[in-house]
Amino acid sequence: MFQKILIANRGEIAVRIIRACRELGIRTVAVYSEADREALHTQLADEAVCIGPASSLDSYLNMERILSATIVVNADAIHPGFGFLSENSKFVDMCQKCNITFIGPSAEVINRMGNKSEARSTMEKAGVPVVPGTKEPVYGADEALEAAGKIGFPVMIKASSGGGGKGMRISESPEDFMENFNTAQMESVRSFGDDTMYIERYVRNPKHIEFQIIADKFGNVVQLGERDCSIQRHHQKVIEESPCAILTQELRRKMGDEAVRAAKAARYENAGTIEFLLDDRQNFYFIEMNTRIQVEHPVTEMVSGVDLIKEQIYIAAGLPLSVKQEDICLNGHAIECRINAENPRKNFMPCPGKLIEVHLPGGNGVRIDTAVYSGYEIPPYYDSMIAKVIVHDKTRTGAIAKMRSTLGELILEGVTTNTDFQYEILNNEDFQKGEFTTDFIEKHF
Structure with a gap:
């Protein structure tokens, strides 16, 4: 097992990785830009290294500086989180040359699946349905x-x-x-x-369904069920849930089998996501594979009981998967709302600024993934997402009620957020029935 992992990211995903490493007894190193000097991930990690000015190009996307920091602190591995360098094959090659383990798939696989044309070709050859x-x-x-x-x-x-x-x-x-x-x-x-x-x-108004897979170095591939990511704005996900309300058990099994087939065809290792479009006649088509951990991974963790970040670390360390397909039993229903510092009434304009007061709800089945705190200054240089609110309940109806209650308790005073907009979606009759497709926001708002 690794002794020390450097997290090449920021925000809530960096905090999430640090916590998983801490539970595994692995020391952590945070990297940060000058704008993130007071960020939570720099305070929680065992060590922290400044890698440049606020601009992502000069910090979180600067491969040489991140690798230099890794070598200086003598870390064994790098976890890229999502975004930034998480799907950059050049960075993976550079890690390998420096004898540093990249916690993710190989550069070859990232190239093959990151190029959508080649990914389509790979899936067609494997018999996976494509658009x-x-x-x-x-x-x-x-x-x-x-x-x-x-x-x-x-x-x-x-x-x-x-x-x-x-x-x-x-x-x-x-x-x-x-x-x-x-x-x-x-x-x-x-x-x-x-x-x-x-x-x-163009498949008009489909459901966007993605299957979470994990795969080790020994050829084992396990799918952990699906997520419905159809609530989107300009192809950016807003609310995600697991399982999908309209899938029959037969269709779920069929799509899950195709997701495993797709991962095997890609010769995939580590955590990844197979994304499908589902039309109104229950036909589904592969659209792409995400070769990294996803923003919405917590809903899968809540219903499957599998810690995806720990699995990523186990796989990268050369260990077999800790679960088999027959171990996976999806339990209840989970929903995630992405909370962004933005103003929905002004075309979702980003709203950076200082958080005067922060209150994060809790209780049975409530999880908040965030890196903000009272007095924290949200910088204007990065993505506007500042928190993920995740709830779990026995039923979808119960999960919706729990999410409404949780959002009603959430306080992020000092900046404008999309919390009320999320609340409006949850109150929508079509959403509550599960009768929505990727045009939901455009249609209702």
């Missing part, structure tokens, strides 16, 4: 338009290296295609330095 689309990447608008005509409109234009909704556009017809393609491609170049695109048929 009809281009088999090869496209680079020019003219060839892309020709491909879209063969697939049939509407189509989704996607950056091969995309994520988080960047480099994605929906085209309804040939008339709007060129403008949407050029915009998505320019966004991909700016965000990922890659002009590789692909086109797939």
Whole structure:
């Protein structure tokens, strides 16, 4: 087992990893930018190293500085969390050259599954259902338009290296295609330095269902059930829950089997997520694989009883999975609300600032993952998510009631947050029935 792990991240995920390491008796090292000098993760870790100014490019995305810090403090491994360098194959290669364990999949797998065109090809060869689309990447608008005509409109234009909704556009017809393609491609170049695109048929108003998998070095793959991530705004998830309210046991088993098949086809190791679209006729299609821990991993932990961060560490240390598929029994229902420092009434404008008073609710089945505290100054340089509120109950109805009660008790005074907006979603009749798809927010708000 590792003696010391450096966490190449910040915020609530850094705190989450530190706590898991502490339970395993592993020493931790936090890295931080100058803007995060007073952040909670720097205070909870055994050691903390400043790696640069506020800009992510000069700190949390600076591979050389992070590796230098790892070597100086003599850490065995790096946990990247999510975002930043978590899916950067170059960083994984650099870790290997420095004899540092990267807690995640190999660079080869990240490249294969991070490139959406190659991921589609891998899944097609394995027999996993995929949305009809281009088999090869496209680079020019003219060839892309020709491909879209063969697939049939509407189509989704996607950056091969995309994520988080960047480099994605929906085209309804040939008339709007060129403008949407050029915009998505320019966004991909700016965000990922890659002009590789692909086109797939747009599945209108589907459910977004993802399956959590864990896989070790011995070929063992276990799926831990699904999460319904259909409540989204501009392809960014807002509320996640497990299990999905509308899946039958037969469909859940079938999708879970395909998720395991997908992970094996990718020769995957560590924790990852297989994402599907589910249409109104119960057809499902692979769309992508996330080669990292997800923001919404706590809902799976709550219903499965498996600590995903600890599993990541075990796998990276060369140990077998601590559970087998027959051990997994999903219990009850869990919901997660992402609390962001933003103003929903002003187009979700970020609202950094000082938190004057913080009160975090508790009680049976309530979990708050956060790195904020009273007096904490939310910096303007990073993602606006400041907390995740997770609840668990025997039933979905009970979980919704518990979440409403919990949000009503949550106090984050000093900045504007989306807490009231989350409350409105929970009160919506269609949400309560489970009758919602990815257009829910656009349709109701």
